[in-house]
Amino acid sequence: ETGVTQTPRHLVMGMTNKKSLKCEQHLGHNAMYWYKQSAKKPLELMFVYNFKEQTENNSVPSRFSPECPNSSHLFLHLHTLQPEDSALYLCASSQVRGVADTQYFGPGTRLTVL
């Protein structure tokens, strides 16, 4: 295991539901990330948090709302999603220290929007 856990592992939701994805890192890292992985496409970076502060939001629709209460936990709140939002959502963490910080990924949450 990489030291990054995600729950739930699988989620099926309707377009009117509200749900949250949870990520926890046990590595003492200072940065956390949300990625979207769709079939046959490169990973898309959604949000970046450094020291609990959001430092990057890659034009993500407002139906995705991140929350980082502390440096070990990261949430992604979902509401009124669309079927095209179905994907694998990966959380990652790293210790940002310059050139070569390695990102450690969680196992992902497989999201299906009906």
Added chain:
Amino acid sequence: KNQVEQSPQSLIILEGKNCTLQCNYTVSPFSNLRWYKQDTGRGPVSLTIMTFSENTKSNGRYTATLDADTKQSSLHITASQLSDSASYICVVILRTLYGNKLVFGAGTILRVKS
């Protein structure tokens, strides 16, 4: 435009055989390049990291090469095993004023058959 192209998209080989995966990139300014392995149902795990000055780096049966002049990298897998079946993702790290930015390839799906 910063892009990472991987080939082939997918590959099937027999157990024990060697294979080479390709990665071409147009990212600039280049910081370093990583290969990740993503098993089914798991997040990506870093295999190798290569900086601008490194040409070859090995990690067990995995050998990565980098030609920074032609902006090409390859991942060579020797004596493949069934457990090598996974998606292999090439990631080029771009250095920006705000820190490092990761540019992901779409991955090569490798299947090793017995």
